[in-house]
Each structure stands twice: as structure tokens, then as C-alpha cells.
Amino acid sequence: QFTWPSAYDELEDVMFLITGYRSRGFGTFVTPCSASPFVGRQTAAEWLRAGFHDMSTTNIYWATTATVHGGIDASLAYELNDGENIGAGFNSTFLTYAGFYNSQLPVSDLVALGVYASVRACGGPVIPMRGGRVDATAAGPMGVPQPQNGAGIFSNQFARMGFNNSAMIQMTACGHTLGGVHAGNFPTIVAPGTVANDYQLFDSTEEWDSLVASRYVNGPDTDPLAVGISTSSGRNSDFAVFNIDKNVTIKTMTPTDAFNKQCQAILQEMIEVVDTTLVTLSSVIVPYEVKPSGLQLTLLAGGTQLQFSGYIRVRTTTRSVTAVQLIYTDSSGNANAGTITASDAGTANGFDDSFEFYSFRANLPIASSISSFIITVSSNGLTQTYNNGGNGFPVSDSVIVQTPQSCIANGKLTVVAAVRSTVTTPVNMTVTQKVAQTAGSPITSPLPSLVSTSSIMTKGAAVGPYTLYSVSMTGVTVAGTKYGVSSGSVSDAFKDLSDLGTACAASPPVASSSTSTSASSTKTSTSTSTLSSVTPTLAVKLTIGAYSFQGCYTEGNGVRALAAGSYYNYTGMTLEQCASDCTGYNYWGVEYGGECYCGNTLAASSTLATLSDCSFTCPGNVYEYCGAGNRLEMYMLSSLSSSSSSVVSSTTSVSISSTSKTTSSVSLSSTKTSSTSTGSKTSSSSASVTASPTLAVKQQVGSYTFQGCWTEATNARALSGASYIDYNAMSLETCAANCAGWNYFGVEYGGECYCGTSPNTGSISTTLSDCSFTCPGNQYEYCGAGNRLEMYMRSSLTSSSSGSLRVLHKLHENIHEQQIKLIHEIEHLTVLHQSRHNLLLFLINTHPNRARHKAPDRELHLLFLHDRSDLDAGTEFGGVLQLHVHDTRDVR
Numbered sequence: 026q027f028t029w030p031s032a033y034d035e036l037e038d039v040m041f042l043i044t045g046y047r048s049r050g051f052g053t054f055v056t057p058c059s060a061s062p063f064v065g066r067q068t069a070a071e072w073l074r075a076g077f078h079d080m081s082t083t084n085i086y087w088a089t090t091a092t093v094h095g096g097i098d099a100s101l102a103y104e105l106n107d108g109e110n111i112g113a114g115f116n117s118t119f120l121t122y123a124g125f126y127n128s129q130l131p132v133s134d135l136v137a138l139g140v141y142a143s144v145r146a147c148g149g150p151v152i153p154m155r156g157g158r159v160d161a162t163a164a165g166p167m168g169v170p171q172p173q174n175g176a177g178i179f180s181n182q183f184a185r186m187g188f189n190n191s192a193m194i195q196m197t198a199c200g201h202t203l204g205g206v207h208a209g210n211f212p213t214i215v216a217p218g219t220v221a222n223d224y225q226l227f228d229s230t231e232e233w234d235s236l237v238a239s240r241y242v243n244g245p246d247t248d249p250l251a252v253g254i255s256t257s258s259g260r261n262s263d264f265a266v267f268n269i270d271k272n273v274t275i276k277t278m279t280p281t282d283a284f285n286k287q288c289q290a291i292l293q294e295m296i297e298v299v300d301t302t303l304v305t306l307s308s309v310i311v312p313y314e315v316k317p318s319g320l321q322l323t324l325l326a327g328g329t330q331l332q333f334s335g336y337i338r339v340r341t342t343t344r345s346v347t348a349v350q351l352i353y354t355d356s357s358g359n360a361n362a363g364t365i366t367a368s369d370a371g372t373a374n375g376f377d378d379s380f381e382f383y384s385f386r387a388n389l390p391i392a393s394s395i396s397s398f399i400i401t402v403s404s405n406g407l408t409q410t411y412n413n414g415g416n417g418f419p420v421s422d423s424v425i426v427q428t429p430q431s432c433i434a435n436g437k438l439t440v441v442a443a444v445r446s447t448v449t450t451p452v453n454m455t456v457t458q459k460v461a462q463t464a465g466s467p468i469t470s471p472l473p474s475l476v477s478t479s480s481i482m483t484k485g486a487a488v489g490p491y492t493l494y495s496v497s498m499t500g501v502t503v504a505g506t507k508y509g510v511s512s513g514s515v516s517d518a519f520k521d522l523s524d525l526g527t528a529c530a531a532s533p534p535v536a537s538s539s540t541s542t543s544a545s546s547t548k549t550s551t552s553t554s555t556l557s558s559v560t561p562t563l564a565v566k567l568t569i570g571a572y573s574f575q576g577c578y579t580e581g582n583g584v585r586a587l588a589a590g591s592y593y594n595y596t597g598m599t600l601e602q603c604a605s606d607c608t609g610y611n612y613w614g615v616e617y618g619g620e621c622y623c624g625n626t627l628a629a630s631s632t633l634a635t636l637s638d639c640s641f642t643c644p645g646n647v648y649e650y651c652g653a654g655n656r657l658e659m660y661m662l663s664s665l666s667s668s669s670s671s672v673v674s675s676t677t678s679v680s681i682s683s684t685s686k687t688t689s690s691v692s693l694s695s696t697k698t699s700s701t702s703t704g705s706k707t708s709s710s711s712a713s714v715t716a717s718p719t720l721a722v723k724q725q726v727g728s729y730t731f732q733g734c735w736t737e738a739t740n741a742r743a744l745s746g747a748s749y750i751d752y753n754a755m756s757l758e759t760c761a762a763n764c765a766g767w768n769y770f771g772v773e774y775g776g777e778c779y780c781g782t783s784p785n786t787g788s789i790s791t792t793l794s795d796c797s798f799t800c801p802g803n804q805y806e807y808c809g810a811g812n813r814l815e816m817y818m819r820s821s822l823t824s825s826s827s828g829s830l831r832v833l834h835k836l837h838e839n840i841h842e843q844q845i846k847l848i849h850e851i852e853h854l855t856v857l858h859q860s861r862h863n864l865l866l867f868l869i870n871t872h873p874n875r876a877r878h879k880a881p882d883r884e885l886h887l888l889f890l891h892d893r894s895d896l897d898a899g900t901e902f903g904g905v906l907q908l909h910v911h912d913t914r915d916v917r
């Protein structure tokens with residue numbers, strides 16, 4: 026285990042935090058083992074092959090130079106069109122790695138980590154992983170073994186890499202248990218058109234197993250590099266390699282245990298080939314038992330207190346934790362200066378480990394401040410102390426970024442720092458952006474360059490013992506950009522720009538002797554309207570716009586107290602911001618400082634808690650409270666409090682505009698809030714264009730338009746054309762891509778994607794809020810729920826309806842879809858929109874024969890299934906039709 030902070034902290038996070046809270050997601054690209062965004066490819070196999078190709082040009086006999094060196098150095102990224110690295114997998118591998126690449130994590134370590142992740146995700150052994158490789162900046166020498174080379178050349182090539190014949194056999198067999206050969210890349214090894222997707226696996230599975238060895242030895246051998254047309258084209262390289270010692274080594278690899286053991290050792294050797302004149306590898310990376318994360322000091326208004334916040338990550342693989350505390354040492358060295366209790370915030374998982382994040386936020390007196398802390402973890406009745414190898418976990422309060430006062434909007438970055446007035450060296454702000462490479466040898470690398478820009482910050486006002494510094498910079502991109510401030514040898518750096526808000530809070534006011542900030546533990550409720558003083562104080566705000574304070578509420582039991590919408594801004598949240606994000610909802614509440622939730626109803630299991638529980642100040646306004654862990658600062662529309670049980674008349678309006686036969690445009694707009702909704706999910710209409718993404722219904726996904734939340738059909742799938750399952754990385758876009766060519770696609774249960782020509786009988790549009798699962802591949806998208814599909818239809822189907830609308834037959838409320846089919850001899854019928862009560866809009870594709878009778882081949886039918894409002898046959902709609910459905914219902 027490393028002493029924190031270590032140079033490998035970023036790598037350790039990316040390695041172990043694969044899914045869940047504050048996870049990094051690296052391993053999700055290869056989970057499940059068969060995963061790939063592309064048909065006929067396997068990402069895990071591509072990552073493993075990339076590891077070998079990057080290493081295989083090593084020349085242990087040559088002297089190295091600074092730019093051209095051997096081993097795992099990501100030089101492969103510059104070698105993609107040198108003729109030795111055939112296949113699209115290398116480029117997409119580096120594009121994925123580029124997302125994780127930063128100043129603390131070289132691509133070459135990611136190449137090695139990719140070998141670990143692909144093998145483990147496929148069920149193979151844990152390949153020990155070390156960090157510290159150095160990236161090449163240009164192509165290295167040639168020398169990747171090619172299938173046509175022949176046994177003697179292979180033997181020489183592996184010797185040049187530092188491996189003997191049995192190591193060569195082991196490494197090749199261990200590589201060729203995943204994936205296979207693409208006919209498109211190697212038509213003389215696999216004949217195009219002879220296998221599914223032109224992709225012939227090495228053995229009978231994509232998974233990690235010893236079949237590549239056992240089938241070679243015992244049959245049936247289907248390895249395209251050992252049998253088949255590769256033998257006549259002289260490209261049967263697996264046979265050449267395995268047979269070089271008369272099959273002695275490969276025979277030892279047929280039992281699973283032996284295979285795993287040999288592969289674990291040889292693949293570790295493979296990823297540890299580095300240029301030792303440049304690289305000293307770290308010890309094998311094991312997860313920290315406890316690890317601080319996201320620590321931040323913030324100078325509070327008045328200059329008498331520092332807020333200290335962050336997370337403690339606890340490894341919970343073999344224990345369940347009941348309490349986590351920080352005991353801190355102050356700046357004059359007094360240990361035990363105070364205790365901070367951290368509360369459970371969420372779980373994350375790696376391939377072999379689980380972790381729990383505990384969050385904390387506390388205000389410390391500035392005079393004594395903090396210099397380090399130790400962590401106590403209680404589990405199974407025992408309390409263990411972690412002191413980071415003896416000296417505690419260090420915290421420096423000399424130079425800190427003031428995240429509430431810093432912001433990024435429209436490419437303009439403003440950073441405010443608070444610097445101890447005793448620091449006299451210039452204060453710099455540094456931004457490191459990822460910029461696409463424009464020149465490479467012999468090609469441009471798919472990897473970006475890291476470009477750092479430093480600017481001297483301008484000195485401003487003194488606040489207590491600190492001085493504020495600020496600087497602005499334009500033309501800054503948010504994605505992947507890191508920033509920080511530094512002075513001399515002290516810094517607060519490696520921060521994600523994407524964590525900053527879009528609006529900067531005003532700087533903390535200058536300290537004055539009369540200022541008293543509320544630091545007492547009892548929180549009082551004060552009406553803002555009674556405040557006559559110009560000096561704001563920290564207090565509960567009784568009213569925010571049209572909303573009034575309801576108290577400090579818990580979350581619901583297994584559900585969110587307010588489930589209809591959510592917005593996050595851990596750096597700039599204010600009560601006003603949440604109120605505006607939740608405009609139109611009955612309730613909103615702010616939790617944990619930066620989390621804003623909206624809803625029309627409050628979950629029954631959410632209960633009123635002690636007011637003082639809601640103790641977090643808002644990151645964007647230090648004079649407001651913003652809930653706490655599992656506690657919401659709760660507000661409700663003031664108008665609702667007047668009537669206890671209101672009967673509300675609501676209106677669903679559907680407007681259909683069909684102006685002329687020539688424009689042939691029919692547009693359907695319907696208010697998405699359902700008239701009887703209890704906790705409805707709102708859809709983000711075209712108006713919601715915000716800089717930071719939020720979880721909302723997507724109206725448009727590529728060429729598909731949202732249709733609502735639909736049930737499955739009666740005893741059948743709603744969409745039965747094709748399906749595609751990915752519980753790890755499904756997004757609406759992935760499903761749309763997999764259903765390209767189909768009229769409809771729908772995502773169910775988070776990870777199930779279905780395609781079809783039209784929804785089958787019995788599948789109906791239902792309450793929008795039912796579709797409550799977020800997409801595993803995109804937290805800002807909804808992906809249906811159990812028996813509920815997030816349904817999309819090709820946009821062209823709505824817009825191509827032609828002509829005026831005419832009711833062909835009088836329809837009655839009990840009419841059934843089947844009957845309509847009979848009446849019109851239609852080929853298929855599509856429910857475009859169904860209000861919850863009595864309005865149905867059908868798209869009817871008529872029988873092809875009708876076209877001969879000059880009837881339109883597609884008609885838009887409006888069925889108004891209401892006893893008072895049946896539409897008579899022949900009713901024509903021209904221009905704009907407005908139908909209002911009035912309904913009175915109890916709103917609970």
C-alpha cells in the first residue's frame with residue numbers, strides 16, 4: 026500500500042473504482058467480456074492485443090534514446106498505419122484510453138491496465154499491475170510479429186523482446202484465448218463470408234479459458250491461425266509458435282489451473298517490459314484500505330472559519346463498516362484538535378474489491394486550522410486507526426482554490442484562490458487541457474496532447490489571515506480539463522474543471538471585528554424578511570420565490586423523497602438555483618449541499634427530521650443551508666399550503682396542425698405532465714439547453730423521437746424485431762445505433778434494447794414517471810424500468826403524414842385496436858400518443874393495395890374515446906385543431 030498522497034493515486038482509482046459511486050468506469054468498457062460498441066468485435070480482445078503490439082517492438086539489444094524507446098510506452102499510438110498494426114481496434118482502444126489520460130496517468134500505464142482489465146473482465150487471473158511507465162512521443166521501431174513470418178523469425182523476434190521459446194508459446198496462447206481473426210483484416214486467414222460477422226474466434230468462446238490450448242492439443246481445433254486456409258497461405262502462426270518445441274509447452278497449458286498460472290506470470294512479464302533507463306516501476310498496486318478523496322478547504326465569509334470537506338474511501342471487501350471518523354491535528358501540532366464524523370454516501374466496486382465512500386463537511390476555526398488527520402474505521406465491533414504510515418494524512422491550508430467563487434461559462438474560466446497572507450511568492454493558476462495532436466510520425470496519434478497554460482493571479486482583498494487572488498482565462502474547454510493554483514512549492518491542484526459551477530459566487534466579504542458568523546450547533550429559523558441588517562447571516566430561509574420552507578426531511582425508504590427530477594452542482598448550488606431548476610414542481614429540496622431534487626409529491630416514507638440535521642451550507646451561498654447527507658432542505662409551493670386536499674382541474678391539450686396538403690406537416694405537441702400524475706417526470710423540451718447535463722427525458726435521439734413510457738405487449742415483447750442487451754453501458758444512443766433501420770426502438774430495465782416495426786398489441790403508453798431507471802451508460806438519460814420501455818420512433822414517420830385529417834368512421838369508446846384493423850384493412854397500426862384518459866392518436870399504415878386506389882398509404886388517425894366527444898365520420902380537420910380534455914381528479 027502506498028503512503029497518501031502518492032504518484033499512483035489516480036491509477037489506483039481508475040483500476041479499482043469500476044462501477045458505482047464516484048467510480049471511474051474504466052473496466053466497464055470490457056464488461057461483459059464480449060462487450061463492444063461494434064458488431065463482430067470484442068473490446069477486451071482489442072485491449073489485450075494492443076498490450077502485446079505496444080511491447081513487441083522492444084529491442085533489448087539496442088541503446089535507447091529519449092524519444093524512441095521500447096517496452097510498454099504507448100508508442101503504438103504513433104504506429105497505427107505502419108502496416109504492422111492491422112485492424113480498427115487499436116485506434117478505438119487509444120480513443121478510450123485518451124479519456125482517462127492526464128498528467129497523473131500516462132497512456133502507457135493505461136495500456137498495461139487494459140491488459141489487467143481485459144483478462145479479469147473475461148474471467149482470467151489477476152495480472153499484478155505496477156505503475157510509472159513513461160509515454161513515448163513518437164513512433165518506435167518496427168517489429169510486430171506477422172502471421173506469415175515463420176517459426177525461426179518468431180523465435181528471433183521474441184528473443185529480441187527478451188523472451189525465450191516457451192515464453193513465446195505461453196504469451197501467444199494466453200493472448201489467443203480472447204477474440205479471434207477478422208476476415209476483413211486477414212482474408213487469407215479467414216475467408217470473407219464464411220463466418221458470422223466475418224469474425225472467427227480462436228477457440229469456441231470469447232471468454233478467458235484454456236480452450237485455445239486444449240483444443241489445439243486434443244481437438245477439435247478451429248483456431249484460424251493453426252488450421253484452415255492459413256495453412257495453405259503460410260499464415261498458420263499459432264501452429265508455427267506452439268509446435269516450435271514439439272508442443273511440449275502448449276501441452277502443459279491445457280488444464281485451466283496451469284493455463285491461468287502460466288498466463289498470470291507471462292502477461293505480468295509482458296506489461297513490465299519497459300525501458301529501465303527511463304522507468305522505475307512502482308510496487309504492485311493494491312487498493313488502499315482507507316483513502317481520502319476530493320478534499321477541499323474553503324475560506325468562509327468573515328475569514329474566521331475554514332470549511333473542510335471531502336470523502337474517505339474505505340475498502341469494504343471483507344468487512345462491513347459502521348462508523349468512519351477523522352481526528353485532526355491543528356496547525357500548531359495539537360493532535361486530537363477535533364473529530365469529524367463522516368457519513369455513508371455510496372458504494373463502488375472493482376473486479377475484486379468493494380468500497381464505501383464516507384463524506385464529511387465541517388467548519389474549522391481559522392486560527393487553529395488543520396495540518397493533518399488520522400482516520401478511524403469501526404467495523405465488526407472493532408475500531409481501527411489509519412495514520413497513513415505514521416504521519417497522518419497531510420492537509421495544507423496555505424493555498425486553496427475557492428470553488429464557490431470560481432466558475433466556468435462559455436469558455437471563460439474564473440478562478441479565485443485564498444492564499445495565507447504569509448505566502449509571498451507569486452500565485453499562479455494553471456489549466457491543463459487535452460488538445461488533439463496535429464502532427465505525428467508517421468501518422469497523427471489518436472491521443473491528445475496535454476497543454477498547460479499558467480497565468481499569474483491578481484492580488485485582491487484580505488479576508489482574515491488570507492488574501493484573495495483571482496484570474497480569468499478565455500477559450501477554455503471543460504471536458505477533460507484540469508486546473509489548480511500554486512505558489513512556490515504549495516498548491517491546490519489537479520481539479521476537474523467540470524466540477525465548477527457556471528456562476529461565480531461573490532467573494533467572501535472582508536473580515537471585520539463586528540462580524541459574527543453562526544458557528545453554533547443549534548440552527549435557528551429566521552425569516553429573511555425581518556432582516557434589517559445589511560450583513561447577511563447564515564440562517565434558514567423561510568421563503569424562496571413562490572416556495573416556502575417545510576423543514577428538514579429524510580429521504581424515502583429505498584426511494585428518493587422527491588423523484589421527479591434532479592440536478593447536481595456541488596460547487597455552486599444555492600436555494601435559488603434549485604428553485605429555478607424545479608420551476609413548475611410542487612416541491613423541491615436540496616440535499617448534501619449540492620443535490621437538488623424536484624417532485625410533485627413527497628414520498629410517503631420521507632419524514633420530518635430535526636432542523637439542525639440540515640447543517641450543510643450551500644456551496645454557492647454560505648448564508649444558506651442546503652440539507653445534509655440523507656437530509657433535504659425542503660420547500661413547497663406556498664400556494665399549496667392554503668388548501669389541504671385540493672381538487673384541481675387540469676388540462677391536457679393536444680394541438681395538431683396540418684395546414685395544407687403541400688406542406689404535409691403534422692406536428693403533435695402535448696404537455697408531458699399528466700393530469701393525474703403523482704410524482705411525474707418531466708420531459709426536457711427543446712428549451713432546456715444547459716451547459717451542464719441533467720437527468721431528463723431526451724426528446725430526440727438521432728433520427729428518433731421520444732414516444733413516452735410504454736408497457737410490454739400482451740404475452741409478447743412490445744418490440745419483437747431485434748434485441749440487444751448491455752446492462753453495463755447501455756445508453757439511448759447505443760440502442761438507437763443497434764436498432765438502425767427499424768421504425769422503433771425502446772430501452773427497458775436499464776440495459777435491454779428492443780427494435781421493431783411497430784409496438785405489438787397490448788403495448789400501451791403509460792405514466793411517464795414509471796420509466797425511472799437511468800441508463801447505465803449515461804446517467805443523464807432514462808432507460809425505461811421493469812416492464813416499461815423508454816420508447817422512440819423514427820421521426821420521419823410522424824412528419825410524413827400527409828393531407829388534412831379526416832375521421833373515417835365514427836369510433837366509440839370501447840373500440841378495440843383489432844376492430845380498427847378490420848375496418849381499415851390496415852397493415853399495421855401504431856399508437857403515437859395516448860393520453861391517460863381518452864385521447865388516442867394512431868398512425869395507420871394502410872394496406873399496399875390501397876395505394877392503387879390513390880388512397881394515401883399512411884394516415885394519421887385521431888381517436889377521441891370519450892362518451893361525450895366521439896367524433897363523427899367525415900369530420901375534417903384543417904389548419905390547427907385544438908382539443909381540450911377537461912378532467913377533474915383528486916390530486917394527492
Ligand code: HEM
Pocket residue numbers: 066067069070071073074077111112114170171172173179196197198199200201203204205206207208210211262266
Ligand atoms: C507470433 C505471435 C503472434 C502473431 C503472429 C499474432 C497474430 C495475430 C493475428 C493475425 C490476429 C488477428 C487480428 C485481427 O484479425 O483483428 C491476432 C489477434 C489477436 N492477438 Fe495475436 N498474434 C501473436 C501473438 C499474440 C500475443 C503474444 C498476444 C497477447 C498476449 C496476442 C493477442 C491477440 C488477441 C487478444 C487477438 C484478438 C484480437 C481481436 O479479436 O480483436 N497475440 N493475432
